[in-house]
Amino acid sequence: MELPQAFIDKYQDLLKSASGPFFAALQEPGQKGFRINPLKAQTKPQDLSLADKVTYGDWGYYGQVDGKGVDHVSGLVYSQEPSAQFVGEVAQAQPGERVLDLAAAPGGKSTHLASQMQGRGILFTNEIFFSRAKILSENIERFGVQNAVVTSMDSKDLAKALPGYFDKVLLDAPCSGEGMFRKDHDAIQYWSEGYPTECAMRSHEILESAVQLIRPGGTLIYSTCTFAPEEDEQTIAWLLETYPEFEIEAIERSAESGIAAGRPEWANDNADLAKTARLWPQDLAGEGHFVARLVKRVTDEEESVKEPKLQKGTKLAPADLTLIEDFFQENVPGFDLAIDRLKTFGDRVFLLPADCPDLGKIKVLRAGLCLGTLKKNRFEPDHALALAIQPSQAAQVYDLTAHEEFKTYVHGDVINTKEPLAKGFVLMTANGNGVGWAKFVNGQLKNFFPKGLRF
Numbered sequence: 001m002e003l004p005q006a007f008i009d010k011y012q013d014l015l016k017s018a019s020g021p022f023f024a025a026l027q028e029p030g031q032k033g034f035r036i037n038p039l040k041a042q043t044k045p046q047d048l049s050l051a052d053k054v055t056y057g058d059w060g061y062y063g064q065v066d067g068k069g070v071d072h073v074s075g076l077v078y079s080q081e082p083s084a085q086f087v088g089e090v091a092q093a094q095p096g097e098r099v100l101d102l103a104a105a106p107g108g109k110s111t112h113l114a115s116q117m118q119g120r121g122i123l124f125t126n127e128i129f130f131s132r133a134k135i136l137s138e139n140i141e142r143f144g145v146q147n148a149v150v151t152s153m154d155s156k157d158l159a160k161a162l163p164g165y166f167d168k169v170l171l172d173a174p175c176s177g178e179g180m181f182r183k184d185h186d187a188i189q190y191w192s193e194g195y196p197t198e199c200a201m202r203s204h205e206i207l208e209s210a211v212q213l214i215r216p217g218g219t220l221i222y223s224t225c226t227f228a229p230e231e232d233e234q235t236i237a238w239l240l241e242t243y244p245e246f247e248i249e250a251i252e253r254s255a256e257s258g259i260a261a262g263r264p265e266w267a268n269d270n271a272d273l274a275k276t277a278r279l280w281p282q283d284l285a286g287e288g289h290f291v292a293r294l295v296k297r298v299t300d301e302e303e304s305v306k307e308p309k310l311q312k313g314t315k316l317a318p319a320d321l322t323l324i325e326d327f328f329q330e331n332v333p334g335f336d337l338a339i340d341r342l343k344t345f346g347d348r349v350f351l352l353p354a355d356c357p358d359l360g361k362i363k364v365l366r367a368g369l370c371l372g373t374l375k376k377n378r379f380e381p382d383h384a385l386a387l388a389i390q391p392s393q394a395a396q397v398y399d400l401t402a403h404e405e406f407k408t409y410v411h412g413d414v415i416n417t418k419e420p421l422a423k424g425f426v427l428m429t430a431n432g433n434g435v436g437w438a439k440f441v442n443g444q445l446k447n448f449f450p451k452g453l454r455f
């Protein structure tokens, strides 16, 4: 890998004698990793050895996930390199909290936060670019998250809609990506001497919104996947100077983790910057990252934050409500259908997260769990529902791995079976987790795996 000369000069100057091991590490292959999904019923991957555990967090392992394998398709695993997993560990979202992931696509950190929240509280996960927000939304669906609102907004507009609403805001900033050079050689092509400063300016702008979105007493987590001090310590120094109500909270780092402290001498010498964390590829098995956690102090002159109105459910026509209730009674009897939280977008019916704020001014791609679609005289379950429920909640289950028919199903083919199934919807499972729906009629399981996902 050929590094730009200006990059080499910069890090020789910053790292002095440590620059040798740094440049040597950049010539090594990138580290691969994944996290296991605790929201799933069966949490033991089928085709992966779990020998090498990432030292921090409960769910991380080293290794590469097969994008076409059972574990990926069922949402049991999420590919994420090990250093990126440290960001979620620093955030420590709690069940019941209001959490925002402000720059979230493709969803590595959001799915991690959702794992921590265990379906309780509300997770707003935002991506400014709509095409990337769609990918984020698909990943939230595959992971079986029920309490997320996926949005695609400029952070300024989100801050106008929900000021002071969140207990925690994560900004995993769009950055110069130096920490990803080993994984993504294109990042080297984008890099120029002035690029970190440009990115830092964009981070400042997004942080201005993040600051408004956090409630007094709430927490900001800021991370990048770059080594550049402009985007790391210098950006946090700028934040502290501009918003004195913020204070850095020390990040716990065990000695064996290889995680280093932030570098005050690369910013304004504020000693508190050493409470931030740096992940260097020469010190640990992972890529480059920077993480800071800050608390927004409650000040005396604080104006009380106005609670937003709650989002009302849709008042459904009695016939439509009956269709939905009958579907659940027959096919997913174990599901707790909270009628007052049902909300339609066109003919699609969603179950909003509990206490969802008014979404009137918010550009939403997914509001909680998509249950299904109201068709003429019937209700058809959504793929998202198959991925979110536990198989024990479904009336009928067909295990594809036991029948060695996983590939047939994801290819979109009909499955013939002699199993004693009743006419109706069947949850198709693989290795004990839902992967989609089929409809059983006359000895055949008609395939409902979405056309766009078949392979």
Ligand SMILES: C[S@@+](CC[C@H](N)C(=O)[O-])C[C@H]1O[C@@H](n2cnc3c(N)ncnc32)[C@H](O)[C@@H]1O
Residues within 6 Å of the ligand: 084, 102, 103, 104, 105, 106, 107, 108, 109, 110, 127, 128, 129, 132, 154, 155, 172, 173, 174, 175, 202, 206
């Ligand atoms: C580092 S990536 C996020 C990765 C994600 N947290 C994950 O773990 O999968 C930063 C994201 O910010 C988005 N972004 C770029 N400019 C932005 C802006 N002005 N406001 C908000 N997000 C922006 C990018 O499209 C990108 O998806």
